[in-house]
Amino acid sequence: MRIYLNGCSTELVALQGQTPAADADTDTVSLMQALLTFGYAEPAAPGEGGCQLSGAFVVALNQRIVSASQYASTPIADGDSLDILGAITGG
16 A cells, blocks of 8 residues: 655555554554554564554654554555654754
8 A cells, every 4th residue: 555654655565463453354554563664663572462662753644643552453544644753852
């Protein structure tokens, strides 16, 4: 499927079996799967289950902020816009 990541058109392929929201029978991709694909999350250590986020960021799907607790259950559809915004510190 084709989505827009931070304003740039990109291809997103379903990563079957990577998260609890993965559905092996469809091309459904969860927000957590997208974060895994783009390097914003990584699988948890063996035996822990789930995924671990890599850093502090906020995710907006089609211009709506998504709570981190909803990443695994939020589906992404073809043509969706995904913005990942990280905090910047300094003076």
